[in-house]
Amino acid sequence: MALAIAGVLVVAAIVGLPPYPLHIMIVILIWAFTYTGWSLMGRFGLVSLGHGAFMGIGAYVTALLWNYGGLTPWLGIPVALACAVLLAVVVGYPCFRFRITGHYFALVTLALSEVVRQTIIATRDHTGGSLGFTPTPKGNDDTPSIIALQFDEKETWFVIAIVVWLAGLAIWRLVDRSMIRYALDAISEDEDSAAAAGINVTREKLKITMISAVMTALGGALYMQYQLFISPDTVSGIAISLQIVFAVVTGGIFVQLGPTFGAVITLLLAEILRVQIGTDAVGLDNAIYGIALVLFIIFLPKGILGSLIDRFATRRG
Amino acid sequence: MLKVANLVKRFGGFTAVNDVSFEVDQGEIVGLIGPNGSGKSTIFNMLAGTFPPTSGSIRFEGRELAGMMPHRIIHLGIGRTFQIPRPFRRLSILENTAVAGFYGQSHADRAGAWSAARDALDLVGLPTDPDSRVDTLGAAGLKKLELAKALATRPRLLLADESLGGLDDAEMDQAAVMLRRIREEMGITIIWVEHIMGVLMRVVDRVMVLDHGELIAEGAPSGVARDPKVIEVYLGRGADDASEAARRGAGQPA
Numbered sequence: 001m002a003l004a005i006a007g008v009l010v011v012a013a014i015v016g017l018p019p020y021p022l023h024i025m026i027v028i029l030i031w032a033f034t035y036t037g038w039s040l041m042g043r044f045g046l047v048s049l050g051h052g053a054f055m056g057i058g059a060y061v062t063a064l065l066w067n068y069g070g071l072t073p074w075l076g077i078p079v080a081l082a083c084a085v086l087l088a089v090v091v092g093y094p095c096f097r098f099r100i101t102g103h104y105f106a107l108v109t110l111a112l113s114e115v116v117r118q119t120i121i122a123t124r125d126h127t128g129g130s131l132g133f134t135p136t137p138k139g140n141d142d143t144p145s146i147i148a149l150q151f152d153e154k155e156t157w158f159v160i161a162i163v164v165w166l167a168g169l170a171i172w173r174l175v176d177r178s179m180i181r182y183a184l185d186a187i188s189e190d191e192d193s194a195a196a197a198g199i200n201v202t203r204e205k206l207k208i209t210m211i212s213a214v215m216t217a218l219g220g221a222l223y224m225q226y227q228l229f230i231s232p233d234t235v236s237g238i239a240i241s242l243q244i245v246f247a248v249v250t251g252g253i254f255v256q257l258g259p260t261f262g263a264v265i266t267l268l269l270a271e272i273l274r275v276q277i278g279t280d281a282v283g284l285d286n287a288i289y290g291i292a293l294v295l296f297i298i299f300l301p302k303g304i305l306g307s308l309i310d311r312f313a314t315r316r317g
Numbered sequence: 318m319l320k321v322a323n324l325v326k327r328f329g330g331f332t333a334v335n336d337v338s339f340e341v342d343q344g345e346i347v348g349l350i351g352p353n354g355s356g357k358s359t360i361f362n363m364l365a366g367t368f369p370p371t372s373g374s375i376r377f378e379g380r381e382l383a384g385m386m387p388h389r390i391i392h393l394g395i396g397r398t399f400q401i402p403r404p405f406r407r408l409s410i411l412e413n414t415a416v417a418g419f420y421g422q423s424h425a426d427r428a429g430a431w432s433a434a435r436d437a438l439d440l441v442g443l444p445t446d447p448d449s450r451v452d453t454l455g456a457a458g459l460k461k462l463e464l465a466k467a468l469a470t471r472p473r474l475l476l477a478d479e480s481l482g483g484l485d486d487a488e489m490d491q492a493a494v495m496l497r498r499i500r501e502e503m504g505i506t507i508i509w510v511e512h513i514m515g516v517l518m519r520v521v522d523r524v525m526v527l528d529h530g531e532l533i534a535e536g537a538p539s540g541v542a543r544d545p546k547v548i549e550v551y552l553g554r555g556a557d558d559a560s561e562a563a564r565r566g567a568g569q570p571a
Contacts, residue, residue: 179427182416186405192367193403198391198421198470 002169002257006162022154024271028263029161030222031247033168035259037215038244040175041208043253045102045188048209049241050091050109051216053116054084056236058217059224060120060127063135066148068126073149077221084217085210087112092209096202099191110238117237132231135224149225157226164222165260168215172256175208184208216244239286246289249296252303261305318343318506319364319474324373326359326530333359334370335530341474346500346507348517348538351527352550357510358400360527361478364508365397366390377474392423396472398479400510402459410449410462414438414469421470430469437468440502441495457488464495474506475499481516493520514551518542526550 009025017025038051061080065071071079091112095105121129128134138148145151175181183204186194191201224230233239243266251262270285277284300307319341326334334356341347351357363370366387375382382390391397405413414437419430435445441461443449454462460479467475477496481489493516499505511517518524518538526534526547534544541547 179416179419179430182405182408182412183420185407186413186416189405189407190403192387193399193405195387196365196391196397196399196403197417197466198388199416200386200388200420 002166002260006166009158009162019154022158024267026154026157026161026226027223028267029158029165030219030226031267032260032263033161033165033222034216034219035244035248035251035263036165036168036172037212037219039248039253039259040172040215041212042245042248044184044208046205046209047102047106047245048109048212049106049238049245050112051212051244052113052236052238052240053087053109054213054216055220055223055240056113056116056120056232057084057087058220059230059235060133062221063133063224063230064126067133067136072147073221073225074147077218080221081214081217084213088209088213089206092206093202096205096209101191110241113236113238113241117232120232120236128231130232132229132234134229137228150228160222161226164218169256169260171211171215175211176256180204180207243289246293248303249293249301250303252306252309254302255306255309258303258305262303265304318378319508320374320376321360321364322374322376324360324363324375325371326356326363326368327371333530334363336373337527337530337532338373339525339532339535341506341508343506344500344504345523346496346509346521348521348524349508349510349527350512350514350517350524353512355512355527356530357512357527358478359530361397361476361508361510364390364476365395388420391421391470391472394471394473395476396421396467396470396474396505397476398460398463398467400478402463404451404454404459404462404466406451408451409447410443410451410454411435411438411445411447413451413462414465417466418469418471421472433469433471434465437465440468440498441465456483457491460484460492461495464499468499468503468505472505474508477507477509479509479511479517481511481513489516493517496520514542 034051034055038048041048058077058080061083062073062076065076065079066073091108094100095108100108120127124130135150138145138150151157183194183199186197186199187201187204195201220235223235247262247266248259249262250265251260252258266289269288273285273288296303302310321340322338324334324337325332337356337360349357349360362368364375364382366382366385366389369384373383377393377395380393382393405416408416411434414434415431418433418437419425419427438445441464443458443461443465451459451462464477467477479492481492484492496507496509497520500507509517509521521538523536524538524541525532526541526544528550533550534541534547
């Protein structure tokens with residue numbers, strides 16, 4: 001299924017798409033990868049409202065290392081991912097060890113995403129604060145594209161986005177088919193009973209949190225490399241964290257392509273509203289998401305794709 | 318095998334377990350009984366690592382367990398069941414048991430986990446197919462699943478929080494026979510915690526009676542059932558339990 005979609009996309013790119021649809025698809029694929037990373041935790045009841053923090057770290061650490069240290073993103077991104085893992089452990093370990101779960105976990109992570117956003121704003125001398133940050137263009141000192149990880153052709157980005165997105169789906173599948181899925185399902189239902197089955201609850205939760213944080217940070221770094229401009233509001237903070245949750249809940253939290261589906265729907269909606277209504281209705285997409293989220297949680301908790309798959313399966317069975 | 322010395326547990330000003338010491342030998346089935354609130358569950362939870370003792374020591378095969386995390390205790394070879402079954406309803410019966418088989422030891426392999434799960438389900442008499450749901454099980458079935466999960470972790474000592482209260486006579490007998498089989502066929506040592514004497518007295522080798530957090534009697538079931546202190550505890554606070562003990566207990570050899 002996923003490979004078929006990827007195949008169609010690649011053919012479309014080869015045939016040649018105009019830059020605008022290509023741009024939309026690249027953005028959707030990068031976000032879909034990030035959303036998939038979030039859903040790895042979310043599907044096990046680990047509802048993080050702090051993934052904007054990991055995304056911000058992925059984007060800003062990579063960009064800062066490039067601008068101030070001249071470090072190629074090929075090394076900067078791994079450093080950024082390591083920072084995201086470190087943050088995931090620093091926040092996750094106490095939460096998991098002392099059993100901060102459910103709503104309380106969501107609250108802790110909510111604070112986390114805001115801490116990172118405020119940190120970016122507070123260190124404005126280096127990060128540009130709310131005004132945003134632009135990585136030094138490769139053209140300034142003739143660094144090769146590949147070193148700077150900056151490409152002029154959208155097609156190159158399109159291929160990168162597809163590869164990364166497919167890798168995200170592969171990770172999802174790997175988790176889904178491993179014993180850790182059973183362990184995390186067990187933990188999400190009853191931590192005492194899971195421990196009595198010999199599961200190291202803290203360790204298994206940390207594992208999935210680290211994987212999720214790495215994916216989200218990578219999504220942030222790629223977004224930055226592609227857009228070549230970031231601001232605290234586009235890659236961190238509560239708004240981004242909630243955007244991630246909206247999209248995944250809409251698409252379907254328990255199915256492989258659910259987050260991707262959510263990315264397509266929410267990003268297209270935002271884009272259509274932006275083009276059609278323009279600046280008269282700034283924030284309208286967020287209002288619609290808010291209403292949609294409430295409706296989805298009440299009437300369609302498995303999301304659009306999840307519910308469609310269910311309906312299809314029961315009709316067959 | 319298990320050596321408990323001077324175990325004390327206080328919750329605030331309340332002493333739930335007061336200076337309890339006992340030993341359990343390899344291959345025994347030991348009953349731990351007492352009326353509600355006598356401290357059985359507290360002792361059980363300390364053995365399983367749910368919470369640490371206030372003071373005292375618990376040594377299993379020479380290793381100190383006091384304060385150890387529950388999953389580590391499982392890895393050392395102690396399995397446990399819950400008084401009220403706590404299955405994972407999002408998983409199938411087989412998956413419930415397999416996850417215990419996989420994580421029940423520190424270095425398990427996947428294939429081994431699934432076969433351990435099937436063996437355990439076979440032994441307790443539950444379906445081993447991959448699709449049977451937990452929701453199809455009744456009270457007795459859920460207790461069997463609890464037992465299968467504990468067995469899948471391949472314990473050498475089983476802590477069975479059985480409390481057969483919710484079962485009918487036939488189901489109680491079945492459960493008792495099951496525990497005996499587990500001891501005989503798998504060589505697993507068992508500590509059976511229960512608040513009614515009933516069927517337990519016919520199965521265990523030795524029984525320990527708790528009251529107000531203290532061990533008031535210990536020995537062979539026949540002797541303990543005639544112990545005046547035990548009779549007082551059970552007659553004083555639950556004539557039903559005591560008369561049942563007399564009816565079904567030590568009088569009828571197993």
